[in-house]
Amino acid sequence: MSAKGAAEWKGDVPTGTGTFTAGDSISGGYTFKSRFEDGPGSNPEQLIAAAHAACFSMALSNLLAQAGNPPDSVQTEATVTPRPVDGTPTITKIALVTVGRVPGLDEAAFVEHAKSAKAGCPVSRALAGVPEITLEASLVP
Numbered sequence: 001m002s003a004k005g006a007a008e009w010k011g012d013v014p015t016g017t018g019t020f021t022a023g024d025s026i027s028g029g030y031t032f033k034s035r036f037e038d039g040p041g042s043n044p045e046q047l048i049a050a051a052h053a054a055c056f057s058m059a060l061s062n063l064l065a066q067a068g069n070p071p072d073s074v075q076t077e078a079t080v081t082p083r084p085v086d087g088t089p090t091i092t093k094i095a096l097v098t099v100g101r102v103p104g105l106d107e108a109a110f111v112e113h114a115k116s117a118k119a120g121c122p123v124s125r126a127l128a129g130v131p132e133i134t135l136e137a138s139l140v141p
Contacts, residue, residue, distance in 0.1 A: 005047075022047065036089070045080040045091065052123045053078040056096055059121035063113045064102055072101040093132040100139050111137045 007020040014032050020042070021027045033039025053076040064071050076098040083092045096118065100110055114137035118124055124133065 007044075020044075020047070045082055048091070048127070049078040049080045049094070052080075052094060052096065052121075052127065055121040055123035056098065056117055059124075060098065060100070060114055060117035063117055063120075064100070064105070064110075067109075067113065069102050069105045069109075072103065074098060074100045074102075091127075091130050093134070094127065094130055095134045095136070097136045098138075100137070101141075102139060105139065107139045110139050 003023065005020065005022040007018055009018040010016050016031070018030045019027065020030065028042035030041050030043045031039060034041030035043040035045070056078070057074045057076045060076075061071050061074050064074075076096060079093075079095045079097075080091055081093040081095070082089050084090070085092065098114055100114075102110060114135060118133065118135050127133065
């Protein structure tokens with residue numbers, strides 16, 4: 001199944017505005033300030049972070065269930081860090097922090113499943129060109 005997103009930018013980069021949609025229910029606006037100066041609004045990097053967190057959480061939940069430990073929950077936060085590389089804005093790091101509630105599973109096993117999910121989720125694989133993708137995984141009682 002294919003997934004679609006769309007965006008439109010109007011005007012020049014410093015003063016223009018953009019809008020985006022993803023699927024049927026996600027939409028937002030972005031500007032130079034929301035993307036590069038921490039101004040109000042959204043930005044494409046937030047969409048990448050949300051996509052990565054969602055894909056990873058689902059992949060990890062699937063691996064846990066297949067191993068006989070279906071989770072009560074898996075919560076993941078992804079932080080996407082852009083930095084200039086050779087004068088061009090580039091995503092240089094993604095940090096995944098995941099917390100699982102998985103009855104009957106020890107933390108070492110959870111961490112191993114999380115590493116497998118990081119390596120195998122489709123969004124992680126699509127972002128393989130990012131130089132650094134870190135993972136911090138822990139369980140809560």
